Amino acid sequence: MLPRSRRRLVLSTTVLSALASIGIMASHVATAAAATVKVAYSLDYFMASPELTTKWFTGVKTQFETEHPGDTLQLIPIPGGYDDFTTKLSLLFNSHSTAPDIVQYAAVSVGQFAASDLLAPLDKQLETSSWWKTFPEPVKAEGMIDGKVYGVAEGENDYGLVYDRTLLSKAGLPHDWSPKTWQDILDAARAIKKAAPNSWPIWLMTGTSQGTYGVVAGAGVLLAAASNPTVLDPATNKWVVDSKGIREVLAFYRDASAEGLLAPSAQILDPNAGNNTGPLVPQHKIGIVFSGNWVPEDWSKTINQPYWPDPDKVIGFAPVPTSAGQTPGTGGSFGGWDLSVYKKSPHPDLAWDAVNIMQQEKNMLDLAANALVIPPVPAYTNDAAYLAMAEPPFQTDFAHLLYTEKAMPASAEFPVWAYAFQQATETMVLKPKTSIDDAVKAMKAYVSQQLGADRVEVMN
Amino acid sequence: MTEATVMPLKPAPSRRSGPRRLDRPRLKLASLFLLAPAGILLPALFILPVCYAIYLGFTNLQLVGLHSVHYRFTGWANIAFMLSDASFYQSLWVTALFVVGSGAVGSTLLGLVLAIALQQAMPALRMAVSGLAILAWTLPPTTIALVWIASASPSGPIAAMMADMKADPLYDHALLIVSAANAWSLAGLAMIMFSAALRNVPKDMIEAGTLEGASSVQRMMRITLPFLKPTIVTSALLMTLLTFGNFTLIYLMTAGGPDNATNILPVYSYLEGFKFFNLGYSALLGNIIVIFSALLGSVFVFLGQSRR
Amino acid sequence: MLNPGAKASKESDSGAPVPNPVSGLSFEKVFSNLTIAVLGVFFAIPMLWLVLASVDRRATYALKLPLLTFANFLAALQPENLGALGNSIIMSVIATVVGTVVAFLAAYSFSRHYIPWKGPVLLAILFLSGVPITVLIVPMYEMFSYAGWLSLVPTAILLAVTAMPFQIYLIKNFIDAIPLDLEEAAFIEKAGTLRVLRSVVVPMTMPGLASAAIFGFVNAWGSFLLPVVLISDVDQQTAPERLYGFMSSTSVNYGGIAAYSIIYSLPVVLLYVLMSRHFKAGFVLGGAVR
Missing domain, CATH: 3.40.190.10 (Periplasmic binding protein-like II)
Structure with a gap:
């Protein structure tokens, strides 16, 4: 047995060195990860199962981090039903430190979040985007408030x-x-x-x-x-x-x-x-x-x-x-699920890159299959993969309805x-x-x- | 002695006559030191928020929306809104039904019947059933909500017992089902209180009653129940308080629905704030809850003091 | 909210009363047993569903014989579910320790020292113990979000504070009941206050402290609303929130939910079973206010 004072000394040195090593690790992580982009989404509600949700977003994360070495796409899965998801999302947005850079949520929520001055208008980026041009007008209008686009559709029901x-x-x-x-x-x-x-x-x-x-x-x-x-x-x-x-x-x-x-x-x-x-x-x-x-x-x-x-x-x-x-x-x-970008995001360009990755054809078709939505790009609805998601003729029948129906x-x-x-x-x-x-x-x-x-x- | 068994919530009487202290009546440094943690935490995280809620109740603060950041004092606007809010009146009514029906009457009655009937029950049955009632009371609210959702679903046992597999108990009789679930979860506590009190019913009085040829019903009505009266009052009040605070059970089972049938004040306040994002109005509804619980608490304390 | 000094509470924990010595008519007995049996069914059925569904491969909300499997428990013990349980443990332990220690210090002072306006202050504390927690969420949310505290530890401290009024009351009543002689002797020997507390008062107040601690733990463990609103980091979510997420998921796994809620409920139930052996009155009082 060590004398008491000595034990105390040993203990405090251990604690100190442990603290110091944590500090070093933290600073190491901070320098290695040039930027972290946070994306929040519904874990339980939107896609057919939590496992599919995780799989899809993990794929997007891998792709993003490969294309942006050093940067991180942090996944924030939010559990619960529709109301709980929306409430929790509002809570996240209410403090700058927890606010996600990108959010995937129901289009009917876009208006509220935009009115709180939480979302960035995306019109500038969309001007040069190839996929946006192909969206049908009613789908484009779904995420538009006072003439500005705050939400871009990822899929429609x-x-x-x-x-x-x-x-x-x-x-x-x-x-x-x-x-x-x-x-x-x-x-x-x-x-x-x-x-x-x-x-x-x-x-x-x-x-x-x-x-x-x-x-x-x-x-x-x-x-x-x-x-x-x-x-x-x-x-x-x-x-x-x-x-x-x-x-x-x-x-x-x-x-x-x-x-x-x-x-x-x-x-x-x-x-x-x-x-x-x-x-x-x-x-x-x-x-x-x-x-x-x-x-x-x-x-x-x-x-x-x-x-x-x-x-x-x-x-x-x-x-x-x-x-x-x-x-x-x-x-x-009809009603869709949209992507929006946080107005005060420290990395708006990276966030936009992540949105672009999510909008790529393969990811969109996977999402359509996982979340059972109609892709907003009409050409995708003729894709064999999309058509195979259900026995004919239902996929085509429902996809065609999109042009005659109304969004809220x-x-x-x-x-x-x-x-x-x-x-x-x-x-x-x-x-x-x-x-x-x-x-x-x-x-x-x-x-x-x-x-x-x-x-x-x-x-x- | 017997009085003490049925009077919770009153300060324990000192064993000796008159207050006894180690020191002369003046505030010592040690007291300040001992009281400091509670003296900081309680005001900072309990009393201050309650006061802050009073202020927020008079603002148009929103969780998300136009007034989430730039909110302002709106005077009597929220109160005027509340007084013309049909959902508020309905919520008051539902709260009264739930708190009185399930809390004051339901749980107390269930606990009383259990305690009395247990006296005559076979030992094995007694152990099993009192154990189950206590187990029900120890379960966390989320688990209670889950087992009752299952029991009251169209394919669940309640529908099966109604011999109608198409019945839909949770939706057809929502308030009744959540009331049953609440009483189910509280009766164990009431039972414990009544069992304790029953043990103090003087046996000689009952024997005397039997010798005089009183029937068991007469003995129950004339001797046992009058003797239990203070416990009944205490239990009813305690159950009322516990039922009033039982937000989780209803929120998880029905979220106040269907058609606001189970929209008790705490649930309504939460929904206004966190579903419809009107934090200001939600805070005002919370203030109403504080007023009610203060009234209930006063009755509790008043009864406790007056019985001394 | 019961008076722990009261004689009855000390005696009863199982709720099983001593049978009435007066033997009644056999009709009375039959009627009592019948009533108890019916009530027993009422109490048993919801729990029976929970147990059966947890081991049923094809569980639904129906009460039926299970196709035996333990896969549900494996599903319930997935890493993120375990993480939620771990968060619940961290939160509840912090809340218990902070609440009980702070309440003990205050309760001792209230019991033994002169404090101005002691009566009104105690009454105010008593009132606080009856205030439903729902009313705190809006102001606490605003305060925590302003201070950047929307996370596990501040929420645990808040939960400690919500249990504190009742804990102060509970412990004070226990201290009131201990004789002063030992403390007086210790003070005469010039022992410091903290030392007296540790070596004299704490051992003698153990049952009261245990009740208060259990109350604090149960209060935090069962708490649903405060962690849901006040913990914004999804990695810090607690077990009840996870359970609720399960229940409202698009693909409901009834067996997994049942298994998870059994695992989640077990600590509280075990605590009761174990503690009721040691401290007769303890848990009964502790769980009085959830």
């Missing part, structure tokens, strides 16, 4: 009708069913309910629990095909809280719910509602699904939840018809309107006896309370 031919033929409907109006959909659902009382005739997402993005995949699909699809009036820059279109959508939910045509609430109000249908359709449980483009991809060999060969034999596809069959005949919404307005105030609209449809589903007047009144009250009475309007 859009929505059509996927129906079970077995259940429809049982109900006496044609093999290639193509509804012309919303009434046709309800009539078909009634027939399905009669023929197969245990099935769920219509599967249509609703409610607030999926976050802002849910409106794109649920009530927004119908609204975009309604007789008045306006959300933000371009003439007055005011939010539409009461219109013929909104009333048509609410009436559709009310009728479907009152007659028991909808799937159970746990299905359509679920925070992960969008992922419930993939495994259920093969069980012949659902008649007509208001379906995202990813649903048929779930049955492919690569995704395999479950693998289901030749789905086309039993599953049909139809675009969503307009409410009363008015021109253009079909409609619907990119604006900081959009989440407020979206919440009110989701809330109104949720009310119609849970309490179908509510009058449409009351639901609209509540929606108007909420939006005008949150944004100010001068920010809303009634449109007919």
